[in-house]
Amino acid sequence: MNKNSVLFGITGLFIGLIFGFFISNNLNRNAIAYQNTAENVVNAPFLNQQTQAVSVKPNEGGMLPEVSETLDQAKSQPNNFQAQTKAGDMYAKIQKFDMAVKFYEKANQIKPDDYDTIVKIGNAYFDSNLMEKAGNWYEKALEKKSNDVNVRTDFGITLLQKENPDYDRAVKEFQTSLQINPQHEPTLFNLGIAYYKKGNSEEAKKILSQLKAVNPQGQLTGRLNQVISAK
Template structure:
């Protein structure tokens, strides 16, 4: 999901700053396969976790699909026991924003290779982008059981608690703390932590976290809005 753009939607700000990590173009992913899992997405796709491909970029116009999309889907249907075909179809559906279909093919891939961690992360990402936060939590937790120090996935797990209804700010903060224990300077996690503290009403911790972001990245585009929202609770 373009999680990079959830932060202000959560705080009631500008939809555009929470940074999670999902499918393609994830700067923190390893290799071409992992690129489908976590990367901040910006622009018009405001509610995508870090790690997704651009959504809606592969429609063929007039409601159709580009030939390569349809070809991937047909290949998966014709080869239900082909892991790569199922994963490719899921990726294509993800890119056009049809998350439920992406989930269906990812589940098929998962059945073929239950221990494939990348597919497990993708299932977390696709459910996250479909606003199925409890289900995303389940898949992210499974991925973290295999690799507990994955900061991106840990941050996405925290986001599932921040964004669900009702939110669980304490659990979100707990997961962000665990992420920061691995990488204390992880900007996306720090930004999300500010949102959690702000929503919880803890101005002191929100402001101290903002100060750390400012020290690490003085030109961070989120800083002004984060300060404004934290300032609102500080003045209460």
């Protein structure tokens, strides 16, 4: 099998995935956020603040040729940072995060110090529910930019959701984020969840009060109230 045959097969698969994406229920971060059980609240991927779900419209002109061109360039130019990043972005858009990681990690090998790429790798692992790996990459990002509230909050979420949760460390990370932005709603929400998981309902209620002061009618305010009030 020659290179062109392989590329044609990959491109065809990618295009098929895109159409499959349109036909599916298009579950993304925001849709999952509306799950109704308290147990699922903490696991909602929308809590990760770095990447946004992108709706790719099937009638966008030139989309399919762009897919072919992007994958061709990424395969034929393995040392092209932009090409690897763009291919990773395309896979992330259709939620094929395992493939996105492969291209992002190639980009990281080319430019190990590129902050955005490091965060994207963390996000892709997060959305794959691989919390240990996501946390490792978020830590690398924070070594370069310690005041990034979103990344630090995402790191805290991985500590809550990994196989062996570290609630104390998660609380510490959320508190650090709030020192930078005291009104950051996702951080307040997750700090409340962390206290709740620790069994500290009084602290969780205090955080709920803070969240209500920031946004009384906010979705996260309602969600945290729902969790704390659950019997």
